[in-house]
Amino acid sequence: MSEEDIHRSELRWGAIAAFAVGIMIAVIVVSSFAMAIHPPSHVEAIDPTTLNTNVEFAECNLGTRVNPDGSVTVRIIATQFEFLPRCIPVPKGQQVTFRVTSPDVIHGFFIAGSNANTMVVPGYVAQLRTVFSTAGNYLMPCHEFCGLGHSEMWALVKVLEGAQWKTDASGKASCEIPR
Numbered sequence: 001m002s003e004e005d006i007h008r009s010e011l012r013w014g015a016i017a018a019f020a021v022g023i024m025i026a027v028i029v030v031s032s033f034a035m036a037i038h039p040p041s042h043v044e045a046i047d048p049t050t051l052n053t054n055v056e057f058a059e060c061n062l063g064t065r066v067n068p069d070g071s072v073t074v075r076i077i078a079t080q081f082e083f084l085p086r087c088i089p090v091p092k093g094q095q096v097t098f099r100v101t102s103p104d105v106i107h108g109f110f111i112a113g114s115n116a117n118t119m120v121v122p123g124y125v126a127q128l129r130t131v132f133s134t135a136g137n138y139l140m141p142c143h144e145f146c147g148l149g150h151s152e153m154w155a156l157v158k159v160l161e162g163a164q165w166k167t168d169a170s171g172k173a174s175c176e177i178p179r
Contacts (some may be wrong), residue, residue: 048122078107081149089175108143
């Protein structure tokens with residue numbers, strides 16, 4: 001093989017590699033637009049040192065609320081070593097917005113059997129939306145190591161069907177953890 005043949009072969013393989021990389025980048029770009037996969041653009045900051053005086057995350061506002069427009073919002077505080085509240089009722093088949101924050105360390109927010117999964121970072125409000133298509137109890141453990149009591153940090157999401165799904169006059173729903 002001559003030096004010119006080797007050079008042409010290297011150029012051919014270089015073109016094939018560049019073409020393959022171009023195809024990979026095109027697939028990523030097209031699928032990210034087609035499937036609306038993108039990093040979160042809305043970052044909401046909150047002062048973790050004054051979380052106890054924040055109106056939205058006050059103890060009386062934690063848990064599940066049905067808003068005047070009929071939408072459902074769940075507000076949760078992840079603190080060492082518990083989720084507040086520990087039992088979270090939500091309706092089946094309706095979009096639920098979770099708003100979670102932490103006053104102390106990084107925690108994980110994961111609802112087993114669903115697509116709800118995010119990190120809870122002090123100083124920020126993590127917000128995600130999901131729809132539960134099956135009624136039942138869903139375990140919600142912390143999946144980021146947050147200290148020695150981490151293994152005991154969990155909550156229960158109770159997905160309730162029509163007649164079971166009730167709220168009080170203020171729009172607040174409640175539930176109990178089964179024994």
